[in-house]
Amino acid sequence: MDDELLAVRVAELYYDENKTQDEIGALLGISRWKAGRLLAQARERGIVRIEIVHPRARRLAIERSLRERFGLADAVVVPTPENESGVQGRVAQAAADFLTSLRPVPRVLGVSWGRTLTDVAERMPDGWATGVTVVQINGGVSLNRRPGTAATLASTIAQRGRGHAVLLPSPAILERLSTKKAIESDRTVAAVLDRASEANAFLYSAGVVDANSAHVESGYLRPEDMDELAARGAIGDVVGRYIDPNGNIVDPSLDERTLGVSLDTLRSAATAILVVAGTAKHDVARAVVTSGLCTVLITDEGTARALLEDS
């Protein structure tokens, strides 16, 4: 019996039958050490595959690579399920878990909005913090369909953290610069923005340049605007601001009319957590990560690998 076959037999007896290497040796007529060595070989050669099968499993090795490669303070990578549809939920869960065990517990948490973050909010455990203040960091949506999701999201996170939410009562993008300036200088709005920029941690996601974007759906941008942004090299948005692959603002005049914390605020934040999932968002994710917009990345394996592969 050649060594490879022998290694298979040893692995079977060890892992499937819970025999000790000693027993296996006796059984197969080899020494206990040889059994051990064959077992090691079986593992090395990939004959034995050990997998952690759990919706909340993580990919620590990839996380380490991400941290090193992009100088991140932390990274969380969850396996992409065969069926990509579940990936968003898994990443959201991971974000909720991360936030829950984040130390020191942030007193003021700045949050953006979007489908992904809504998912995260729903997954926050009750009592994840005691007395957190959740501040919206960019203008809210009022989707015609589901009004108030942005506000709900912030409130949910706040409530579960035994604290309260500070909402930003403003559209995401104003049609005219003067209006934006006016709103911005309103006492209550200014106060919110102040709190926002002082947050201990920011939690946000990223959007893609696409006619289905929430900005279009909510009427802040027209499909033509999206085309224009795309033509100018935009690959997605972060806290409502459209960036190119280098993380630079694509359309300064549009950006001027966008209400919320600036990208620089994110860049200089001690903790800026990007939550992003799915194939469609690989490009934005890369832009955000490489341009230092986040210190923590929470994503799926597919996205992580895409980030590590090229560039």
Added chain:
Amino acid sequence: MDDELLAVRVAELYYDENKTQDEIGALLGISRWKAGRLLAQARERGIVRIEIVHPRARRLAIERSLRERFGLADAVVVPTPENESGVQGRVAQAAADFLTSLRPVPRVLGVSWGRTLTDVAERMPDGWATGVTVVQINGGVSLNRRPGTAATLASTIAQRGRGHAVLLPSPAILERLSTKKAIESDRTVAAVLDRASEANAFLYSAGVVDANSAHVESGYLRPEDMDELAARGAIGDVVGRYIDPNGNIVDPSLDERTLGVSLDTLRSAATAILVVAGTAKHDVARAVVTSGLCTVLITDEGTARALLEDS
């Protein structure tokens, strides 16, 4: 963090990161014993999946069930690959492996013929035995297409075992009983049949009742005969003899005209090895195994599970 999630973390650190339970304890702020217990839980609950990925891997647990359930001397079960087309080869390989390590090494080995056994023969390693005599146990085929496969098969096994083959120079099924008796009483043929019935071990496969059967292809039976056999309750054949689900001869007059060792010879043999693979053969396999026609079963996981599930 609840215990399940903790168990996932422990498993990741243990299996993916090669940390000791001690280190894991320190890392997660739990005692080394708790880490160990969580690890055990993770394995029990199936969070950790350990798999032996190898074409020659086996399913020892199922083998044990088969032995116990059907009182077999031995059983070999290989995992069914996703792509069922490879299953035949794997089972054949397993049969070759089994024969190679069979102790005591049979001096006289009785073999049947067929696609499966041809596969086995091709996979026998050179020098698997020293001086074995391989005897054909039922009438040979002379497929118009590939003449002499039956003989080739026996010779191959014999050559690789440094021995010689004893061929049965006769058709599988004779048209008339008198002819069969005549051939059977021929000195050389009788001598072969004698050797065959004295074999230390028998190696054979099983066929299904089907118009594509080798018996039809070789002209021993007509498609109508097959229909008739099926109508009478035949589910397949063993060494050329058609049996019903209980392992009984379906058509005694046909059986009388079939040349080769009897089913009773197989039933009373010390070692009768059935090699059978694939979904189509589940029924025949069940008939053979439940009616005590074999002492050793070599098959794929799908077939094994089918046998264990019902009845």
Added chain:
DNA sequence: TACGCGACTGCTCAGATGCGCAGTGCGCTC
């Protein structure tokens, strides 16, 4: 033939691991 080299084997020994046990805290019952 003698020598050197590499592959392999079995061994020692320290470190890692699992089992059984006793102690502790919690909730339930009477």
Added chain:
DNA sequence: GAGCGCACTGCGCATCTGAGCAGTCGCGTA
């Protein structure tokens, strides 16, 4: 409120396991 059972924790100890080491064998070379 006392008593009881149960789940969980940390620990001692026997066992299992991996790393490093020296001895052996086969082979090619000087």
